[in-house]
Amino acid sequence: MREFEAHFLEIDVVETEKKLAALGAVKISDSLLKEIIFDKPDRSWNPIQKRVRIRADGKKVDLAYKEQIAYNTMGGTEEYEFEVSDLDAAKAFVEKLGLIPIREQEKKRIRYKLGDMVFDIDSWPKIPPYLEIESDSEIKVKAAAEKLGLDWSKACFLDAKQIYEDVYNIKPLDDVYLLTF
Secondary structure, three states: OOEEEEEOOOOOOOHHHHHHHHHHHEEEEEEEEEEEEOOOOOOOOOOOOOOEEEOOOOOOOEEEEEEOOOOOOOOOOOEEEEEEEOHHHHHHHHHHHHHHHHHEEEEEEEEEOOOOEEEEEEEEEEEEOOEOOOOOOOOHHHHHHHHHOOHHHEEEEOOOHHHHHHHHOOOOOHHEEEEEO
């Protein structure tokens, strides 16, 4: 399923939370997410931006396949994600498929929801926080950005790895196995 999301970099977290609350968005969570990213042993998925991810937040575990189909565009990533019951079993399953863990990473996420809109304030190690707005259409994402007073010309459609490398020149992230606070 195609993702429709936009990132707005270097946000003020407190101000953004105030704006989201003023819109009527409801704070859903404030958590530390732990992720394991997988690739083929020869790392052949990396140049074409395919990956499998296991993510745990202390309450649930999700397994996802992500593939970038277009660079730096809205709707440029396909994602299939579902909840699993056990992190260790999910990791063993993915490894049995022949994939290897290439990075373990953490991020802090504050999540708000408004209708079918999801607003994630993500804080990663070594880079400023950013806001991700996600919905089922580009029109809804643009409208939400406008309601928050965000400049659409500054919207970013890169994934976290590309933000590290292309925006903040922290390269190559592929040489970093542990990305934690």
